[in-house]
Amino acid sequence: MATRSFTIRVPATSANIGPGFDVVGLSLSLHLTLTVTITPPNLSSPALPPAITYSGEGADEVPLDAYKNLTTRVALYVLRCNGIAKFPSNLTIHADNEIPFGRGLGSSGAAVIAGVLLGNELGELNLPLTRMLDFALMVERHPDNVTAALVGGFVGSYLRELDKAATEAASVPLSEVLPEYPPDAGEDWGLDPPQPPLGIGHYVRFGWSKSIKAVAIIPRFELSTAKAREVLPTEYTRKDLVFNLQRLAVLTTALAQEPPDPELIYEAMKDRVHQPYRKSLIPGLPEVTSNITPCSHPGLLGICLSGAGPTILALATEGFEAIAEDARLIFREKGIEVDWKLLEVAGGCEVIRK
Numbered sequence: 001m002a003t004r005s006f007t008i009r010v011p012a013t014s015a016n017i018g019p020g021f022d023v024v025g026l027s028l029s030l031h032l033t034l035t036v037t038i039t040p041p042n043l044s045s046p047a048l049p050p051a052i053t054y055s056g057e058g059a060d061e062v063p064l065d066a067y068k069n070l071t072t073r074v075a076l077y078v079l080r081c082n083g084i085a086k087f088p089s090n091l092t093i094h095a096d097n098e099i100p101f102g103r104g105l106g107s108s109g110a111a112v113i114a115g116v117l118l119g120n121e122l123g124e125l126n127l128p129l130t131r132m133l134d135f136a137l138m139v140e141r142h143p144d145n146v147t148a149a150l151v152g153g154f155v156g157s158y159l160r161e162l163d164k165a166a167t168e169a170a171s172v173p174l175s176e177v178l179p180e181y182p183p184d185a186g187e188d189w190g191l192d193p194p195q196p197p198l199g200i201g202h203y204v205r206f207g208w209s210k211s212i213k214a215v216a217i218i219p220r221f222e223l224s225t226a227k228a229r230e231v232l233p234t235e236y237t238r239k240d241l242v243f244n245l246q247r248l249a250v251l252t253t254a255l256a257q258e259p260p261d262p263e264l265i266y267e268a269m270k271d272r273v274h275q276p277y278r279k280s281l282i283p284g285l286p287e288v289t290s291n292i293t294p295c296s297h298p299g300l301l302g303i304c305l306s307g308a309g310p311t312i313l314a315l316a317t318e319g320f321e322a323i324a325e326d327a328r329l330i331f332r333e334k335g336i337e338v339d340w341k342l343l344e345v346a347g348g349c350e351v352i353r354k
C-alpha cells in the first residue's frame with residue numbers, strides 16, 4: 001500500500017441574508033483546509049491512532065482528539081454508516097482554519113462538510129453530492145450553511161417532507177448520530193449508526209452579480225448558534241411571514257441583476273423572523289442595520305446579520321472601508337470591538353488528490 005495524501009477545502013458561509021432564515025446561504029472566501037495523509041503500516045511498529053494538528057482560528061479551543069473533534073466525528077459517522085468501523089491506521093490530519101468560531105460565518109457547517117468529505121475519501125466511498133448532503137443534514141439540521149458550503153455560491157434549499165419512518169430516522173438525537181466515542185481509540189464500535197434517509201435536502205443556485213462583494217464586520221465575541229436559536233419564537237404572525245416572503249422572493253433575483261439596484265436590495269434584505277429577537281444578544285445590531293444605508297454609504301446594497309450572528313454582513317459594490325469603519329464606531333459605542341474583512345463569493349468545497 002502506498003502513502004495516500006489529499007487536501008479538503010471548504011468555504012465559510014453566511015446564512016439567511018436577511019429574510020431567508022434557514023433557507024439561503026452564501027459561500028465566502030475564508031476556508032477550512034484539511035491536509036490528510038495515510039501512510040502504510042510499518043510491520044515492525046504498532047499501528048498509530050489518528051493524529052490531528054491544527055492552526056488558525058479556533059486553535060486554542062478545538063479538541064485534537066479524533067473521537068471528540070467535530071470534523072473527525074462526522075467522518076467516523078459516515079464511515080460507520082458505510083460498513084467501516086474505524087479510521088485507517090497511521091492517519092494524520094492538519095487543519096488550517098480561517099473561519100472564526102461562533103460568529104455567524106458557518107464554521108460548524110464547514111467542519112461538518114469537511115467531515116463528510118473526509119469520511120468519503122478515507123472509505124473511498126464515491127458518495128454522490130446529494131448523499132453527502134444527507135449525511136451533513138443529519139448533523140446540522142438546518143440546510144442553509146451546509147448546502148452553500150458543499151456546492152458554493154448563493155444557494156436556496158429546503159428539506160423534503162419525509163414519510164413517517166424517514167422522519168423518525170432523521171430526528172434521532174445528535175448524540176446518537178455523533179456518539180461520544182469511548183476514549184479507547186482502538187475500540188470497534190459496531191456498525192449500527194442511524195442511517196440518513198435518502199434525499200433529505202434539495203437546493204438551487206441563484207445568480208450572483210460579479211460586482212457584489214461582502215464586508216464581514218466581526219465582533220470580538222462568540223455567540224453559539226444554539227443560544228441564538230433559543231431566543232426565537234416558535235410562532236409568527238401572518239404579517240411578519242408575508243413581510244419576509246415578499247422580500248426573499250425579490251432578493252433571490254435582485255442580487256443577480258446588473259447593475260444591482262441598492263434601493264430594491266436594501267429593503268429586500270430586511271427581516272422580521274430572526275434579527276429582531278437576536279438584538280438582545282448583539283448590542284448595536286439594530287443601530288448598525290438602520291444607520292448604514294445606501295444614502296449614507298454609496299456602494300452599499302444591503303446589510304443584515306450573518307447567520308446566527310454576531311457578524312454583520314454588508315453587501316456592496318464600493319465604499320467598503322467606510323461601511324466597515326462606521327459600523328466599528330457604532331459597535332464601539334456599545335463597548336464592542338470588531339474586526340472586518342472584505343470577502344468574495346467563493347466556489348464550493350473541493351478535494352484535491354495528490
Ligand SMILES: Nc1ncnc2c1ncn2[C@@H]1O[C@H](COP(=O)(O)OP(=O)(O)OP(=O)(O)O)[C@@H](O)[C@H]1O
Nearest residue numbers: 070101102103104105106107108111224225307308
Ligand atoms: N474547524 C472546526 N473543527 C472542529 N470544530 C469546529 C470547527 N469549526 C467549528 N467547530 C465547532 O463548531 C462550533 C461553532 O458552531 P456554531 O454553530 O455555534 O457557530 P458558527 O457555525 O460559527 O456560526 P453560524 O452557524 O451562525 O454560521 C465551535 O465552537 C466548535 O465547537
Ligand SMILES: N[C@@H](CCO)C(=O)O
Nearest residue numbers: 015021022225307308
Ligand atoms: N439559519 C441559521 C444559521 C445559523 O447557522 C440561524 O440563523 O440560526
